[in-house]
Amino acid sequence: MVVVRTQPTSSRTAPLSETTVIGWLHKNLFSTVLNAVLTLICLYIIYVVVKGLWIWGVADAVWVAKDRRECFDISIDGACWAGVIQWIDNIFYGRYPRTELWRVNLGGLLLVLWMAPLWLPRVRAKIFIGLSTVFLYPFLAGYLFAGGDKSLFMQVMVTLAMVCLAGNTAHAIIGVSSGRGLPDTLLRWLGKDQAPEATQRNTLLVLLAAALAVGYALQTGWTEEVVPWSKWGGMFLTLVISGIGIATALPGGIILALGRRSKMPVIRVMSTAFIELFRSVPLITVLFMATTMFPLFMPEGFVLNKLVQVIIAVSLFSACYMAETVRAGLQAIPRGQYEAAHTIGLGYWGMMGLIVMPQALKHMIPNIVGSFIGLLKDTTLVSIIGLFDILGMLRSVSQDVPWRGLHKEPLLFGAVVFFVVCSVMSKYSRHLEVKLSAGAKR
Amino acid sequence: MAVSETDSASVRVKPKERFDFFHDERVRSIFYQLLTAGTVGWLAWYLITTTAHNLEVRGMNTGFGFLTATAGFDTDFKLIEYEPGIGTYRRIFFIGVLNTLLISFFAIIASTVLGFFVGILRLSSNWLVARLALVYVEILRNTPLLMQIIFWYVAVFSILPRVKNSIDLSGGAEVVFLNNRGLYAASPVPGDLFWMTIVAFVAAVIGVFFLSRWAHKRQDLTGQVFPTFSASMGLLIVVPGIAYLATGSPLDWDIPSLQGFNFKGGVSLPPAFLALLVALTFYHAAHLAEAVRAGILSVDTGQSDAALSIGLKQNRVLALVIIPQAMRAIVPPLISNCMNVVKNSSLAVAIGYSDVVALFMQTALNQAGYAVEMVGMTMAFYMTVSLSISGLLNIYNKRVQLVER
Structure with missing residues (x-):
């Protein structure tokens, strides 16, 4: 006897662990005793942190006051956001008129x-x-x-x-x-x-x-x-420095990366030495070098202002990091592409400009966004050498007479600003990565 | 016949090699290289002569003679002897270098341990644990390190209780204190016969080495697994322990005690050191955690399935199959993490910990001038450290990578 099924079997219902809240909880939070204990510990940590932050930062916080003493009079344990609010223009624009x-x-x-x-x-x-x-x-x-x-x-x-x-x-x-x-x-x-x-x-x-x-x-x-540059400050200055830094780093990085992959030994050695020199020292030493040594490099009577010094230093520094990003992008291009470009009679620049770079740059976009995030964060270092970027402004809140000693609140505010900007950008770069690699995978 | 035909054809088709000076690749290559070398050389010559001229016009001293000159300023944290007015600038440089290496050493160890821990938590099957680890990583990675350092310094370590109300971290034993002047801890003072314990410890380490070799050999021959880990731990604790007790416990503790306005005795670490250590650890652990997670995820699930199917237990699968393969992907980011810790420790200058940048490149440079020499020495130090770390770990990396083939 032969049994032939003419109808498909009806599909089983999904297991309880996939459909119900209880099932999800059991699978993801309480699957074993250890997991249950960990879950409870985590819940306790979240409770303590959120409750503490809520009481300090929102419930007991002071939003309107004319100085720190008044903040204390209103609420001794709460945050004093009034200082941040009063300084908000300074934090974003510096002393710009x-x-x-x-x-x-x-x-x-x-x-x-x-x-x-x-x-x-x-x-x-x-x-x-x-x-x-x-x-x-x-x-x-x-x-x-x-x-x-x-x-x-x-x-x-x-x-x-x-x-x-x-x-x-x-x-x-x-x-x-x-x-x-x-x-x-x-x-x-x-x-x-x-x-x-x-x-x-x-x-x-x-x-x-x-x-x-x-x-x-x-x-x-x-x-x-x-508007003299000395009046520029706050987030505005941070964006100016990192924006110019990334805009000059891109062409500079491409040239350095091509130099490092060049077949000509002199050019290769020089590019490699330059890249490794800047990559092996911290940015702050490069900034100190810029402020102490650049004036000595200039012919007599020619004075560079501090902002230009800093921008040159940041550009050199980020060009070397960008060079490594570009190099990684170039390495990802298969040899066949170079050979095909040669076969159709393109020279070096034709091959690089028309065939290799467009493909490599497309794949590099996420990493370039990543470099920009890094540079944006690193730009806060200019506050050490006396420029009033966003961090410099946040720190000067506590030097202002009415708000003397107000450290925590401005710094937390700045951290939130950076967190929002940087995480939005990094989410976007991850999205780009998925989107751009979708075509390559087929 | 056919052979000679093709031969003659190829001879006829072959173009005449004519040496074209302007379109020859080698000539061009040499020309471009000479051009680059010439430009760079001219730029270097120009910068050197301008700098020399400027230094002369401004009447600034040059040369490395200042290294033997005495420095007139003091530093609050030093690992080697130094007296202002007696110590030289060379000594100042070494104090800075040692301080940088000290903070980097501790921060590298702490961030590596924490980074591995958080990276594993990120992969926890417990949803809440994985989420919390993600929140930690995202917050730490998306805010500037300098802001974090300053936050730890001004908002945590500077507002600790005063010396009189120090927090006792040892829970009533009164050997570790934390206050707004830093951390004070008891320091060990070895007695006469303490070297016996050290000798015993070294002997135990050698013993462990031979034990593990023997255990490996026995496993290869008989298949029996020897509990090497617990046996070595026992050996490392018991042998030096017996030696220590047999020689009459020759180790005293220099306990910090409150005298006047501050603690005396023991070892002390300034708040800036603690703030920098905590900030560097948390920041770099967050970066490393992502690398660890990516490394573990890079091991194919088939590997652990296969390992389980040949009867290995869960912990052996992790130790023998997953981790060795994951390490291949983890070591390169680990290298760059170590180098970044050393480089980022230079942010100490923002909170006044006397590292090489703060002490030598800032204070000493402001006191004595010699910009070119001091900047050069500091950069040379960082380059040496970076290149040697990357060299050392690249050797390890090569050994790990070779397993692949």
């Missing part, structure tokens, strides 16, 4: 505007947008923050940046709505999309020249009041 704060905010807003197209779908030429953020945005923001008279170089750079920003934004809007790029659309409007290539190129060049002329005219009429 209060009437000029809009410039810092506008600078941040422009960066968001500039980089937003990178995340928008259907926008083309994202590499160009990314590169222009690194190479042009700093000049526009730099002038916005510092103000004063523009040198010829600054005039050119600010013009380029303004035109680029306008172009980027228009390009992104057109891209999102129609999926086309800016040059295509312009040519269509002018009815030249069927014209020969040379005409098209000339038309675009004329348009670019016109845009640059308009931009130049606009920027000559634009002057801002000088």
Whole structure:
């Protein structure tokens, strides 16, 4: 006799441990006696810590007071957030003139505007947008923050940046709505999309020249009041130093990494020595070197201000770390890619620029974000050599007469700020890692 | 026939090697190298001459003569003898170096132990334990180390009770005290015959070495497992213990006692040392925990299944199969962790622990000048330490990696 099942067996219901809360609790928290004990210990720790923090930081805390004594009068055991609240502008902007704060905010807003197209779908030429953020945005923001008279170089750079920003934004809007790029659309409007290539190129060049002329005219009429660098501070200064640090570290790191992998012995040895030198010493020694030795390196009568010294030191330091990130990215590219590039007749720069680097950079993005997080945290070291970055500002709360001795609250506030910024970025880089490797795995 | 045909064809097709000076790869390579070397050389020459000129104009002294000059300032924490006004700058340098090595040594050990512990907790089957470990790791890794160091210093170790109300950490035995001036602990003072105990200990270590070799051999021959671990522990405790008691317990303790305004006797560690040690330990343990977790996860589950199927017990599986393989992935981050501890100990300068940066690169440099020499010496010290740590552990790493093949 043969039995043939014509209907599939009905599936069993999921075990209780997978569906009910009790089952979950039993499986994950109380599976053995040891686990049960551990769970109870953990619950007790959480209870004590959360209760302590709640009572100190929220329930008994003082939010409005005019000095620390008043805080004590209101509540002796609670946190005194009033001091932090009163210093909040200093913590974020340093001693930047209060009437000029809009410039810092506008600078941040422009960066968001500039980089937003990178995340928008259907926008083309994202590499160009990314590169222009690194190479042009700093000049526009730099002038916005510092103000004063523009040198010829600054005039050119600010013009380029303004035109680029306008172009980027228009390009992104057109891209999102129609999926086309800016040059295509312009040519269509002018009815030249069927014209020969040379005409098209000339038309675009004329348009670019016109845009640059308009931009130049606009920027000559634009002057801002000088804000000396010594007034920069707080989170703003931290972001400026680490932003410039990472923007210069990327090209520097690529050059150093290529040098280290070069076949030419002199270049390889020099790059390796440079990278290892900076990687084997702590950042603080590099900063001390910058402040004590850079003035000696300069020709007589030429004085670098401390901020520039620090930025040079941070850039050199992070370029060497970036070089190792880039090197790891380059090593991940299979040999076949190099060989294929040679076979189609590309030279060294063609091979690197068109074939290897685009692939390697894509895989490096998560690590670059990681380096930026590291640099952002390391930038707090500049407070040791007397710059008032966010940590410097947080520490000066306790030096302020009304708030003398108020240490814990500002530091905790700063820790929360860093925690939020850094963990959001690291979550994002982990997400990118998954997203970018999804295509490679097939 | 066929052979000669192909031969003649290949001779005909072969392009004539013409030496093209501008497009020859070797010529270009030499040209680029000369260009780079020339640029770097010129830059170095320019910096050296400018620096020399600036030093001369400013009337600053140069050379390493200052090393034998006496330093006029004191330091609160030193491992070797030093008197301000008598001790030299060389001595100051060595005090700083020793202090850096001391804090790094303890921080490396403590962070490695804590890091492994937290890394294993991260993999606990208990959901709550794993979550708590994750929270610890995330908080510590996403805030700047300098902020943590300052927090421990100003918010914990500086507001401890005064000397009179010291916390007794030994639970009433009055041998370890903690107060706002630091940690005071009893220090051992070896007596006349204490060397006998040390000799016995060394003998026990040698004994353990031979015991484990013998146990291995016996297991290979007979398959019987000898309880090497408990036997060695017994040997290490019993033999020196007997020697110690037989020679009449020749070890005294120098117990710190309250005299006047402070404790006298014993060993003492300043609050800055404690704050730095705690901060470095917690911060680096969080970083190491992630490496440990990734290392253990990198071992394929098939390995532990296979080990269990040949009848090994759970703890033997861990010790013989999982951990040896996980170590391959853990050792490289362990190397960089050790180096980072040494480098990050330089943040001591922010809270005034006299490490080599604070003492030599800051205080001594401000007192005596000699910027180039002092910066150079400090950097050379860190480079030596970093390169030797990475060298030593790379040797170990190579040995572990070789097992793979």
